[in-house]
Amino acid sequence: MSAFGLIDTHAHLMDAAFAADREAVVQRAREAGVAAMLLVGYDLASSRAAIELARQLTGARAAVGIHPNSAADASEADFAALAELARGPEVVAIGETGLDNYREFTPPARQREAFDWHLELAEELRLPIIIHNREADSDVLGSVSSAGARGILHCFSSPDVDYLERMLALGFYVSFAGPLTFKNATRTREMAARVPTDRLLVETDCPYLAPEPHRGRRNEPAFVRDTAVCLAGIVGASLDELTSTLWANTLTAFPSFAEAALA
Numbered sequence: 590m591s592a593f594g595l596i597d598t599h600a601h602l603m604d605a606a607f608a609a610d611r612e613a614v615v616q617r618a619r620e621a622g623v624a625a626m627l628l629v630g631y632d633l634a635s636s637r638a639a640i641e642l643a644r645q646l647t648g649a650r651a652a653v654g655i656h657p658n659s660a661a662d663a664s665e666a667d668f669a670a671l672a673e674l675a676r677g678p679e680v681v682a683i684g685e686t687g688l689d690n691y692r693e694f695t696p697p698a699r700q701r702e703a704f705d706w707h708l709e710l711a712e713e714l715r716l717p718i719i720i721h722n723r724e725a726d727s728d729v730l731g732s733v734s735s736a737g738a739r740g741i742l743h744c745f746s747s748p749d750v751d752y753l754e755r756m757l758a759l760g761f762y763v764s765f766a767g768p769l770t771f772k773n774a775t776r777t778r779e780m781a782a783r784v785p786t787d788r789l790l791v792e793t794d795c796p797y798l799a800p801e802p803h804r805g806r807r808n809e810p811a812f813v814r815d816t817a818v819c820l821a822g823i824v825g826a827s828l829d830e831l832t833s834t835l836w837a838n839t840l841t842a843f844p845s846f847a848e849a850a851l852a
């Protein structure tokens with residue numbers, strides 16, 4: 590597969606933050622060279638919306654999941670409905686899910702229960718899992734090891750080399766978002782330099798975490814280019830070379846993305 594363009598592997602484009610100008614946002618992404626994007630759900634409603642939007646946008650696909658911070662509010666019926674949604678042809682991954690010890694919206698035991706549920710669903714459907722991890726390295730490692738899961742560490746922020754190496758050994762891909770570009774993020778850039786180039790991905794996590802020079806503003810898929818430029822500098826590649834690598838990595842990390850008719 591040759592390089593068609595950048596891929597934002599984690600965008601919440603269905604979020605209300607884009608309700609007023611979503612078409613213009615998509616247009617700016619295309620102009621910035623973003624050829625494809627993965628729309629990631631964080632609860633039942635946003636997962637449904639991700640699928641809807643993926644149907645409408647060329648080069649878009651969806652992931653469905655219940656974010657650890659939303660898991661406390663999700664009912665058993667929500668989880669059952671999500672499991673049905675996950676079988677849709679637009680869905681290329683399960684998530685975002687994971688563990689968040691930074692925010693305390695959901696008790697830890699409930700987060701683990703929800704995470705394990707997603708891991709089982711991903712295994713059943715043979716889909717990669719998109720993991721959100723805030724300050725929960727050892728628990729994430731424990732859960733994915735026992736589940737034998739494969740997938741993506743989204744918005745990678747851990748400073749722990751041992752954790753990174755063990756997740757790489759399990760076959761995980763490592764996705765970097767806007768914080769990679771922040772002036773004080775020396776450690777994150779050091780961690781990125783340790784990731785084999787064939788395991789790297791980029792994302793925005795928009796509308797959150799806009800990269801420099803947009804920091805503090807609403808993030809949008811076009812800005813994935815700024816993170817890619819930063820990452821290209823870290824790995825010593827040109828932006829074109831890295832774009833080609835990231836394209837190939839995305840299609841390997843999310844095998845069903847290849848069918849997304851990225852014309």
Ligand SMILES: [Zn+2]
Pocket residue numbers: 685721722743744
């Ligand atoms: Zn997240």
Ligand SMILES: [Zn+2]
Pocket residue numbers: 599601629685794
């Ligand atoms: Zn997210």
